[in-house]
Structures are given as structure tokens and as C-alpha cells.
Amino acid sequence: xxxxxxxxxxxxxxxTYEKVPQPKWLRWVATFFSYLFHPLFIPVYVTLxxxxxHPYLFPGFNPWRKLTTVLQVFVNCTxxxxxxxxxxxxLKFIKSIHLRTRQDRIIPYAISMIFYFxxxxxxxxxxxxxxxxxxxxxxxxxxxxxxMANIYIKISMHTMxxxxxxxxxxxxxxxxxxxxxxxxxxALLIAGIVGTARLIVHGHxxxxxxxGFLVGALAQVIAFYI
Numbered sequence: 001x002x003x004x005x006x007x008x009x010x011x012x013x014x015x016t017y018e019k020v021p022q023p024k025w026l027r028w029v030a031t032f033f034s035y036l037f038h039p040l041f042i043p044v045y046v047t048l049x050x051x052x053x054h055p056y057l058f059p060g061f062n063p064w065r066k067l068t069t070v071l072q073v074f075v076n077c078t079x080x081x082x083x084x085x086x087x088x089x090x091l092k093f094i095k096s097i098h099l100r101t102r103q104d105r106i107i108p109y110a111i112s113m114i115f116y117f118x119x120x121x122x123x124x125x126x127x128x129x130x131x132x133x134x135x136x137x138x139x140x141x142x143x144x145x146x147x148m149a150n151i152y153i154k155i156s157m158h159t160m161x162x163x164x165x166x167x168x169x170x171x172x173x174x175x176x177x178x179x180x181x182x183x184x185x186x187a188l189l190i191a192g193i194v195g196t197a198r199l200i201v202h203g204h205x206x207x208x209x210x211x212g213f214l215v216g217a218l219a220q221v222i223a224f225y226i
Contacts, residue, residue: 022200030200037194039161043077043119044070046135046165053183057129069128076119077139084111100203102154109147116140131172138164138216138223145215156204156212162191163216171224 022030050057051066058066085108088094094104120136142160149155169187173180195209204212 027201030197033193033197034158034201034203037158037162037190039157040078040082042161042165043073043136043139046168047073047132049183050129050132054131054178057131069132072122073119073136076115076122080115081108081112084108099157102150105150105154105157106147109143109150113140113143113147116143131168134171134223134226135164135168135220137226138168138220141219141223142216145219146212149211149215153208153211154204155215156195156198156208158194158198158203159191159209159212160216160219162187162194163213163218164220165216166191166213167217167220171220 047070051070058069061069085094085097085099088107089097093107095101096104099105099108116136116139120133120140123133123136142164146155146157146160166184166187169180169184172178173184191213195213198204198209199206
């Protein structure tokens with residue numbers, strides 16, 4: 001896959017890659033996976049994973065409290081950011097809900113930082129399980145890193161989320177006696193699918209894909225040690 005020079009949305013010369021036309025059915029499949037593993041849904045998936053597969057992390061949590069934990073993540077990490085993006089679109093602050101340009105991503109990144117920080121802070125001060133608190137901190141750190149990286153490149157939000165998940169599962173595997181081989185394999189598979197899907201739909205360059213994964217993984221490692 002060769003690279004070429006192009007003019008970006010800010011009228012600056014930037015390096016991009018040659019886009020190879022893909023079959024319509026393949027683009028449809030890639031779009032499906034891009035939505036299924038959208039960054040807005042990843043925190044909910046991880047929370048459900050912990051609640052269902054690792055109930056021992058929630059001692060003293062009755063079914064209702066477990067449900068409210070999942071709902072809290074959904075509201076703060078999925079619903080409110082999504083509503084904010086729709087409002088930005090309605091007010092014409094962004095051109096598309098797909099946030100195809102770096103300029104479109106500035107305000108959504110800032111909004112996400114607020115919601116992710118609040119979610120992490122609420123869990124941290126309400127005796128939530130340490131792994132869940134660490135994961136939520138990683139989402140906050142990732143939003144900051146994405147905001148900063150957005151100054152220079154349109155880093156992939158999808159692979160940042162995938163990087164966080166892979167590093168989170170790997171960290172859990174190293175810190176517990178439970179066998180995480182299957183879970184880690186699934187996380188790596190999903191990361192590969194997401195990265196490939198973003199390339200197929202021409203959402204990002206390979207550099208933006210790899211950078212996103214590395215940033216997300218590093219954010220989770222930092223969160224584990226804070």
C-alpha cells in the first residue's frame with residue numbers, strides 16, 4: 001500500500017495512502033463491524049464482561065446494583081456522548097456524525113473527556129472494583145491522548161478502544177490466576193477485525209490505525225499503575 005502527498009482539510013500538505021477500491025459487500029461487512037465495535041459501545045461491553053464473567057469482583061453487589069453499574073456506564077460513555085454529537089450536528093458544529101475530519105473531532109473529544117472523567121471519578125469514589133476503575137481511567141486517558149494526537153493526525157478512535165481492551169485483558173491475565181487465553185485471543189481477533197474494517201472503509205491510513213492501537217494500549221498500562 002503506497003503513500004502519496006495530499007492537501008488536508010486545513011489546506012496543509014499531508015501524507016496519505018492510496019485507496020484501493022473494495023467490493024461493495026466487503027465494505028458493507030466492514031461498516032457493520034465498525035458500528036458493532038464502535039468506541040462508544042466498548043465501555044459497556046467491557047463492563048458486561050466483568051459483571052457476567054467475573055462476578056467475584058462485585059462482592060456485596062446485588063443484581064440491581066450490578067444493573068445500575070452497567071446503566072451508569074451506558075449513560076456516561078454511550079448515551080450522553082452520542083446525544084452530544086447529534087446536537088453538534090444539528091447545530092452545524094460538525095459536518096457528519098462519522099467525524100471524518102480532525103476539525104470535526106475537536107469538540108466531541110472535549111465532551112468525551114468530561115463524561116469519561118466523571119464516570120471514572122464516580123466509580124473511584126463509590127467502591128467499584130479496581131479493574132473497572134482502571135479501565136474507566138484508561139478511557140479518560142485515551143480521550144486526552146486522542147485529543148492531543150488529533151492536532152497532528154486523525155488517529156483512529158476505533159483502534160484506540162481496541163488497544164485499551166487488549167491491554168486490559170492482558171493486564172487481568174497477568175494479575176490473576178484465571179486463565180484468560182480465550183478472552184485475550186478474542187480481544188486480539190476483534191482488534192484485528194476493527195483495524196482491517198477501518199482500512200476497508202477508507203476511514204484511516206495504516207499509520208493512524210497502528211498509532212491508535214498503541215496509544216490505547218499505553219493508556220491502559222498507565223491506568224493500571226496510577
